[in-house]
Amino acid sequence: MLSYAFRRLLSTIPVLWIAVTACFFVLRLAPGGPFDGERSLPPAILQNLAAHYNLDKPLIQQYFYYVGDLLRGDLGPSFSSEDFNVAQQIMIGLPYTFTLGMTAFALAIIIGVAVGCLGALYQNKMPDYVLGAMILVGVVFPNFLIAPILQLVFGIQLAWLPVGGWGDGSLKFLVLPVVVMALPHAGRISRITRGSMIEVMNQNFIRTAKAKGIGPRLTVMRHALKPAMMPVVSYLGPAASYLLTGSLVVESIFGLPGIGRYFINAALNRDYGMVLGTVIFYMVLIVFLNLIVDIAYAWLDPKVRNR
16 A cells, blocks of 8 residues: 555656646746736836846746745745745645635535435435435535525524634634535535445345345445445545635635635735745645545555556
8 A cells, every 4th residue: 555655646746847837937927027016116126126036037047946945845935925925825824724625525525425325225216306406506506606695695684604704713604615615516426426326236245235134224334335435535536626726716705814815815916926836735735635535545446556
């Protein structure tokens, strides 16, 4: 297992390098710059700022400077913030983004697997139809449409939950954004689980378990659930990646102080140092999450790690 994980880790290095290189040149070659604001600065000040941040150097030289800083763990300065560099701003927003994303991730798995298993047990019966219709709502409607509806109903009309903000960090401030983020993935996980579970339930070893008098629920939990989870595990990597990167929109709607706030401010202020640092951070996070999924898949299927 360790050798498999090490091989997968090595294979991610060229992917990260290509992605970092592409992002760097796309952002640096884009029109405008970090100091092109509504109020133009005197040429002498612009020249000093460019020299301070090595922006007066040839682009290829700037690239090697940036890669060297990355290898030392430095994501570079933020052009729109004098008090904090890119890494510091990411670390400030990370606890909020991570809490939101991982809570939504756990909720999506719990709801999705439970609904999928029930749908397989009651295939083509009323519970299957009702649960399928309910979960379809989360899949069809995007989160930027569901969010204001939930804010209006539960935050304003019923006044059960806060409309936005982080407040004291208690659970009530997390409920609405977590539900908004979890619903689409819960729907997809339930559909994958249901289809995989139905396929597994038709195999010979399940028929043997039923012939021995084992009840349907115990058959699912003891014999069918683990092999049926392999397609679900394959989906969890992209799902976790999307929940963390897609939280940028939800954080903006609910006014949460996560990484999304810094990213959007950086984009509006043309702070491509912060934009690039955030993109690189998310790329590394996505690669790490996919690596965990690959290891989990290899644990479920020993044939994978022996390839």
